[in-house]
Amino acid sequence: VCVGLVNAGQKCTGSPRRYNGKPCASTTRYADYHKGACGCGPDNNDNQRPWNHNGFVVAANQLTFDAGNKGWCGQSCGKCIKLTTTGGYIDGQGGSTPASQSKVFMITNLCPNEWPNLSWCSQTSSNGRKNQYGYEYHFDLENGANQISGMGWNNPEVTWEWANCDSGHSQDSRTPSNGMYHSECFCGHNGKK
Numbered sequence: 001v002c003v004g005l006v007n008a009g010q011k012c013t014g015s016p017r018r019y020n021g022k023p024c025a026s027t028t029r030y031a032d033y034h035k036g037a038c039g040c041g042p043d044n045n046d047n048q049r050p051w052n053h054n055g056f057v058v059a060a061n062q063l064t065f066d067a068g069n070k071g072w073c074g075q076s077c078g079k080c081i082k083l084t085t086t087g088g089y090i091d092g093q094g095g096s097t098p099a100s101q102s103k104v105f106m107i108t109n110l111c112p113n114e115w116p117n118l119s120w121c122s123q124t125s126s127n128g129r130k131n132q133y134g135y136e137y138h139f140d141l142e143n144g145a146n147q148i149s150g151m152g153w154n155n156p157e158v159t160w161e162w163a164n165c166d167s168g169h170s171q172d173s174r175t176p177s178n179g180m181y182h183s184e185c186f187c188g189h190n191g192k193k
Helices: 165-172 178-184
Strands: 020-028 059-060 080-089 102-111 137-142 156-163
Touching: 020 080, 080 165, 102 137, 102 165, 137 156, 156 165, 165 178
Parallel strands: 020 137, 059 102
Antiparallel strands: 020 156, 059 137, 080 102, 080 156
């Protein structure tokens, strides 16, 4: 695969990939029934908090989750990102999603650089910090209650930027608030963020 080329469905171009001056990311969907790498569940078991299953939360690729390669309580735990669809997608991996749809998501998990995530979450310094599809960033969107597929998002290409969690929560209650993270996630109530 030549990562310098843009597939017909992709809107982001360049190296690193950008769209309207903003950094781009690839996305996928997953359904996880565990509290994730930020510990968003009860301290005495591995269950998720309901909002960590049916809310707007993501697993970020390793370099975004924690540049120091932590697998637990990474530097981005509890931080929020605004994802905006470009109207693009990776041919054979997603489908057309209308452009300019924005949602705010909280990072509560890690998309590790290991099988079955190697084509998406394998950004390392040895491969130019890009995944197989040429993106520096990847976000795996929790879809436990069909909250992502229900919006018609089929692994869309997105732009991303850091966002305020509480502002995102006030716009859509499916975005977790800072208070939820700090009171209900191990990494939040143990001084992380």
